[in-house]
Amino acid sequence: GIHYEMQQQAFSNINNFVMAENVSETTVATIKENSLTLPGVEIVETSTRSYDEGDIIPHVLGRVGKITAEKWKVTDENGQTTYPLREKGYNMNDMIGVSGLEAVYEDELRGRDGVETITRSSDGVIVGTAMTTVPEPGHTVQLTIDSAFQQAVDKALAKNIEMINSTYNTGSSAKAAAGAVVVISTKDGSVLAASNYPSYDQNLFATQYSEYSADPGLPLLNRALQGLYTPGSTFKPAVAVAALDAGVINRYSTVYCNGVYTYYDTYRPKCTRHGHSGNIDVITAIKWSCNIFFYDVGRRTTSDVYDAYAYKMGLGVRTGVEVNEATGRLTTKNDSNYTASLDVQAAIGQGNTVVTPVQLATYAGTLANRGIRYRTHFVKAILDTNTGEVLQETQPEVMDVIEDRGDTFDLVKQGMIGVSETVSGLSNYPVTIACKTGTPQRSETYYVGSTRKHYTNTTMIAYSPAEDAEIALGIVIEYGGGGARAGNLVADIFDAYYAMKDGSLTLDEIPAYTTSAQLTLSGHAAASAEIRVEESGKQLAKTGAKKDGSFSLKVKLADEGDHELVVTAGEDTATFTIRYEKPDARLEITEPESTTFTGGSVTVRGVTEPNATVYIDGKGMNTNVKAGKNGGFSVRVFMSEAGTETFTLRAKADGFAQSTRSITLTREW
Numbered sequence: 001g002i003h004y005e006m007q008q009q010a011f012s013n014i015n016n017f018v019m020a021e022n023v024s025e026t027t028v029a030t031i032k033e034n035s036l037t038l039p040g041v042e043i044v045e046t047s048t049r050s051y052d053e054g055d056i057i058p059h060v061l062g063r064v065g066k067i068t069a070e071k072w073k074v075t076d077e078n079g080q081t082t083y084p085l086r087e088k089g090y091n092m093n094d095m096i097g098v099s100g101l102e103a104v105y106e107d108e109l110r111g112r113d114g115v116e117t118i119t120r121s122s123d124g125v126i127v128g129t130a131m132t133t134v135p136e137p138g139h140t141v142q143l144t145i146d147s148a149f150q151q152a153v154d155k156a157l158a159k160n161i162e163m164i165n166s167t168y169n170t171g172s173s174a175k176a177a178a179g180a181v182v183v184i185s186t187k188d189g190s191v192l193a194a195s196n197y198p199s200y201d202q203n204l205f206a207t208q209y210s211e212y213s214a215d216p217g218l219p220l221l222n223r224a225l226q227g228l229y230t231p232g233s234t235f236k237p238a239v240a241v242a243a244l245d246a247g248v249i250n251r252y253s254t255v256y257c258n259g260v261y262t263y264y265d266t267y268r269p270k271c272t273r274h275g276h277s278g279n280i281d282v283i284t285a286i287k288w289s290c291n292i293f294f295y296d297v298g299r300r301t302t303s304d305v306y307d308a309y310a311y312k313m314g315l316g317v318r319t320g321v322e323v324n325e326a327t328g329r330l331t332t333k334n335d336s337n338y339t340a341s342l343d344v345q346a347a348i349g350q351g352n353t354v355v356t357p358v359q360l361a362t363y364a365g366t367l368a369n370r371g372i373r374y375r376t377h378f379v380k381a382i383l384d385t386n387t388g389e390v391l392q393e394t395q396p397e398v399m400d401v402i403e404d405r406g407d408t409f410d411l412v413k414q415g416m417i418g419v420s421e422t423v424s425g426l427s428n429y430p431v432t433i434a435c436k437t438g439t440p441q442r443s444e445t446y447y448v449g450s451t452r453k454h455y456t457n458t459t460m461i462a463y464s465p466a467e468d469a470e471i472a473l474g475i476v477i478e479y480g481g482g483g484a485r486a487g488n489l490v491a492d493i494f495d496a497y498y499a500m501k502d503g504s505l506t507l508d509e510i511p512a513y514t515t516s517a518q519l520t521l522s523g524h525a526a527a528s529a530e531i532r533v534e535e536s537g538k539q540l541a542k543t544g545a546k547k548d549g550s551f552s553l554k555v556k557l558a559d560e561g562d563h564e565l566v567v568t569a570g571e572d573t574a575t576f577t578i579r580y581e582k583p584d585a586r587l588e589i590t591e592p593e594s595t596t597f598t599g600g601s602v603t604v605r606g607v608t609e610p611n612a613t614v615y616i617d618g619k620g621m622n623t624n625v626k627a628g629k630n631g632g633f634s635v636r637v638f639m640s641e642a643g644t645e646t647f648t649l650r651a652k653a654d655g656f657a658q659s660t661r662s663i664t665l666t667r668e669w
Helices: 002-008 025-033 100-104 106-110 147-167 209-214 232-245 282-288 291-301 303-312 340-346 357-368 408-420 483-502
Strands: 064-066 095-097 115-120 126-133 140-143 178-185 191-197 255-257 278-280 372-374 379-383 390-393 398-401 434-438 441-448 451-456 458-464 471-478 518-524 530-535 538-544 550-556 561-569 572-580 587-591 601-608 613-618 621-626 632-638 643-652 659-667
Touching: 095 100, 095 106, 100 106, 147 178, 147 191, 147 471, 147 483, 147 518, 147 550, 178 357, 178 483, 232 282, 232 291, 232 303, 232 357, 232 408, 232 434, 232 458, 232 483, 255 291, 278 282, 282 291, 282 408, 291 303, 291 340, 303 340, 303 398, 357 372, 357 408, 357 458, 357 471, 408 434, 434 483, 458 483, 471 483, 483 518, 518 572, 530 550, 538 550, 587 643, 587 659, 601 613, 601 643, 601 659, 613 632, 621 632
Parallel strands: none
Antiparallel strands: 064 095, 115 126, 140 379, 178 191, 178 471, 255 278, 372 398, 379 390, 434 458, 441 451, 458 471, 518 550, 530 538, 530 561, 561 572, 587 601, 601 632, 613 621, 613 643, 643 659
């Protein structure tokens, strides 16, 4: 019981035992009223971790929790028992970072507890207090994530998955229901966004853990860093780099594509020949994703060689992020199922190869940097919380280098620019994009008639501007189908990035109509810009953008109908029209059960909106009543004569359109 728990938590006069948490105000009042008869029992207010935006990278931030018995008391293999956290100054009932950045940077974030000395009289009454040790706040861990950009990527990913399902997967038994995007800076490897779909809210983790853990969409899974996926054709640029750099091919080398690879007698893999056929060079092979070219070049290069290059570019290895990430693997000759034909499958990103979205983004950044791979990281700096002074700043760290021996990366880039010219949403993009799509097969199959087919994922790598890249990204959408289906997602991400960079005004998605008089507008503008919302020259709302340019404000719409609103931020202006339609007020008649009665009156009861006014009209009746806080109402209806009469009830409530109901009553003698 309680005594056992007190022993387990090493209760003493300097280590309090927490009897209950989150107690009600009634309990607080009761204990305070009886404090003289409860010596040693105190009501203590403590701080808790809360998140202003709980849905921003929750998988990466991690969480805090109570110290477990295993972490408090550690017994090594020799039977030696130590208390490492106690030696660091923790009490057993303290909170500690248990996952993500909260755990990794616990020592920086924690700070130092203060000590308050309490003096009591012999009967336990507190007679004095003194602060003997002043508490010190922990340091601030500043991340590379921009919250507004992260939110824009989150929304773009969700929007793209919805588009795939509504456009392509309407008749499929397997819907695109999950995915991940990682966006990094090519200049230093810093992560600008890491999106998971579905995701969860940090502030609801404790109360909704059962729902989250039971969700078949696995919202608690950090797909961006720990999801393992076959890369498909996004792997082909790595094979091209290896073959060019190793001298297996050059700019003018070609492979003949007739749709079937005939090198093996008993294994004849195919190519769709989409957009190409005949003699294919490396640029064309990347642009049109020619399987035959990469089957042959991969076989001649060998997996030993192209794997070595892929590792250097960040595939199948740790990227360096501060939190837990899956390593993945490449297909090798040591695999238990290895055959010579597996080399050609691995060369098009199939075989046993699995990688993470963060590895795809790191790989894309390495291609953009002509073979230089930076350590991928989330932490920008450690700051003094009181002064803002930078105590430690993350510097770009080169993890690996592929020596560029001429035109290797230029040729691969030309092919990847060619890919963007074939993808909807990217072909006319105002900034040059280099990308590579992938449609990797899943193990699950389905039938079209008598033909068995594999379900496929959507994968994509991209960087921009291609001439001097600033950002790179990796995308995976489960059951998404063709890689080109992520084209609009890539465009949306680059739109958000360039808007963030130049400070131009952008608004988050706005519905065509609303049933609420209060509209919330959010978006991005120049840092600290003044944001105004006007209608017909009248100002409706005003706020200031944050330092990162994000803003959110509420606008009240006065009347029903169409509203043309103008949003300004400095010299930037955005105009949109939204229709406001009030929802009908709730009005339900619950009594009487029988509409026939014998007395001179009957009570009519019902439910409407809280505090609404209900009007009753009919022969001999013209009155109104006020509904209660729960929306319930009752009214006495009188009929002076026998017969049948119809009475009309009308409910009026602020923010709702009037609702009308009728009831027909019959009075019998």
